[in-house]
Amino acid sequence: MLFAVRMDVAIPADLDPEVRQETIAREKAYSQELQRGGEWKSIWRIVGKYSNISIFDVESTDRLHEILWGLPLFEYMDVDVTPLAQHPSAIQQD
Amino acid sequence: MLFAVRMDVAIPADLDPEVRQETIAREKAYSQELQRGGEWKSIWRIVGKYSNISIFDVESTDRLHEILWGLPLFEYMDVDVTPLAQHPSAIQQD
Amino acid sequence: MLFAVRMDVAIPADLDPEVRQETIAREKAYSQELQRGGEWKSIWRIVGKYSNISIFDVESTDRLHEILWGLPLFEYMDVDVTPLAQHPSAIQQD
Amino acid sequence: MLFAVRMDVAIPADLDPEVRQETIAREKAYSQELQRGGEWKSIWRIVGKYSNISIFDVESTDRLHEILWGLPLFEYMDVDVTPLAQHPSAIQQD
Amino acid sequence: MLFAVRMDVAIPADLDPEVRQETIAREKAYSQELQRGGEWKSIWRIVGKYSNISIFDVESTDRLHEILWGLPLFEYMDVDVTPLAQHPSAIQQD
Amino acid sequence: MLFAVRMDVAIPADLDPEVRQETIAREKAYSQELQRGGEWKSIWRIVGKYSNISIFDVESTDRLHEILWGLPLFEYMDVDVTPLAQHPSAIQQD
Amino acid sequence: MLFAVRMDVAIPADLDPEVRQETIAREKAYSQELQRGGEWKSIWRIVGKYSNISIFDVESTDRLHEILWGLPLFEYMDVDVTPLAQHPSAIQQD
């Protein structure tokens, strides 16, 4: 089941640089593990913003929330979730 | 080069039903040809709306505009284009 | 799996009164059948508006879109879908 | 009498962690007591956000304000209240 | 129980002038009866707009919806309802 | 001459608790004196928010600004002023 | 007593051209009379829009509403009223 998720990140300027770096590293590892697992299907950077558009393929809304809530950068994020369905013109089955 | 494009469709209620059906059919054929050609990489229906989120892979902004301007349903659409870039966490190269 | 859905209805003033009445009747029957089936868990009128807030319990986003797209009043509606998850404070399991 | 209430929580990042934890615990207890009492009928987590949608069944607007104003997390919340009424299609009496 | 209600009226320019006049007359009579009955406590014109701010004192949200839904001009209105409670500084009991 | 005024209060979380309490007390006294004087005709709490809707009856816009600018909580407020006029349906003369 | 008023005009494209021209002429005469009378102190065109910003000097909000409601183009306008007061830096007394 697919969801498009936009994440806008705003890390406070006065956050301890080490905490910042370490959190960003954990975020990357967390994301890459989910990408390898297949739930985090795609992630693209939005040009000019500390933001991304991602496509998730998950079994339930609870699972999606668990993933997003667990993001190391979650507390610095504004997250917008758009549920997706199969498009009648799509030549690929999702 | 990737772009996320959201298309919200609002076909006037008083459009001749045959024109409506014919235009929608042309839209589907137009989209599927571009999907097969690889420029229209993905298209998903937004749940509950006559809208889609699509990912395009095109060689220039002019080409993308040419494609969008040529959509049979274009005059009934509100189109929003978000330029994308490679995300540092992405495990796949775009 | 739960979704909150807000539906704002705007039926054109110049719609044929019989078509209007018949469509509204079909909408009611359509909704009540889904309520009896358990997928349409709750529907409340928003005070002062031709709108409702509903809670759906469906197996997938595709199914939810199928239900919403099939609403007799769909073409006169603005629909907004909010995916829900179990709340840690909820004493009832969804 | 029913109200839909959306609560968006934004706890300052620099709040003392113990105060944070203790306040969240009190919030959970406060909510669960009202749920057992029947005034707080439902509470769902909005996927991807530190937010919930709740349904309250209260005797008056003053009572609803008293409940919301008393939330331990109130000062960190943006609260939006939507009054609800019986929907003509609802098969259950509220 | 008090509610503040804002009503923005937009009557289609091409409405039959007689229907327009007759509907506005019914609206006035409908409002004045409710004012005399005490449920419609106050109604003020917003300067420069075909809009009003009103204060209603009703026994339930269902009753308020019944009143608003019954407004002769309802189909031409955008209605916004704000539930009110007793203010701790108010020297008059509502 | 009537004005509807909405006041949304946001007191910084790190304000000295004593200053906070003393300012709120002064705000209450300030408001009640103006209510007794008749210029501050009504004040209601907006359910779920640290906000109020008030009705003022003042002799000029300068006087209204003087009152609002003098509110002890003014620097923590977002204030919105809507000028009102006599409504043709009102059974009471303002 | 001063008010800033913004008027955005949107005359339906299908209005009878003669009615359009005659209404615009009446609007101009109506405005110029009020300008000569001193109530309509200033009127400027907003560059690129069928809109104006005006300054009114009137004795009451009721009078201002009477003027605006009487504008020949009123039904095609979106009007926004901002009450003004003497600014402490102004070297001219209003």
Next chain:
Amino acid sequence: MLFAVRMDVAIPADLDPEVRQETIAREKAYSQELQRGGEWKSIWRIVGKYSNISIFDVESTDRLHEILWGLPLFEYMDVDVTPLAQHPSAIQQD
């Protein structure tokens, strides 16, 4: 003196096709003459929209309004004007 101007065009679907084509042709000629004259410095299409961003170099705001008000497509446009000034980092003098 420079202004950035965004023009969003929405030509009614039911406009006579000949009138539409003729107006668009006049718009093109009108624009190209001003471009050759140097007042209309640049015009770019916004990808995916019937819109443009243009840069004008004019001697006054009145002149800019005269140009925009004279656009053949003006009545079908939403126009937004942003006044520009020399940027301290610009290596070219405007």
Next chain:
Amino acid sequence: MLFAVRMDVAIPADLDPEVRQETIAREKAYSQELQRGGEWKSIWRIVGKYSNISIFDVESTDRLHEILWGLPLFEYMDVDVTPLAQHPSAIQQD
């Protein structure tokens, strides 16, 4: 050449009171000098807000930016500039 400028001021609550007072005094002197010089034609307080609407008469957009950028309170301001032109109904030449 005329511009309407709205300035919304938000001075941080924790600014040193002396710096605050001294800056406000400089702002007043700066404004009054420009008013005497004729470039700052009018300044009015917006009722209920730490904001003003001003009318400027300047020779160029660069000059207007120079004036606004030089405001002692500029860094605490949100400034919105609307270019004005002569209105066809105005009885006074700007």
Next chain:
Amino acid sequence: MLFAVRMDVAIPADLDPEVRQETIAREKAYSQELQRGGEWKSIWRIVGKYSNISIFDVESTDRLHEILWGLPLFEYMDVDVTPLAQHPSAIQQD
């Protein structure tokens, strides 16, 4: 390939003045080098705001993001990117 980019800058008031000045100097040098290189084609100041509108001519969206992400003031910016295409009325080829 052209993009219009709007940058709104908000440097925290409590940033060390030396860091502020040094960062602004690096921003200017960074921009001017890209202007000389031809990728940053134009930059204009928006009157009354710490903002600019710029036109970029870049080979890809990835390159544009690289440029914007590398701006010394990036963390204090809100950046909005609008992809541009050749306009059919433009007399110059982009």
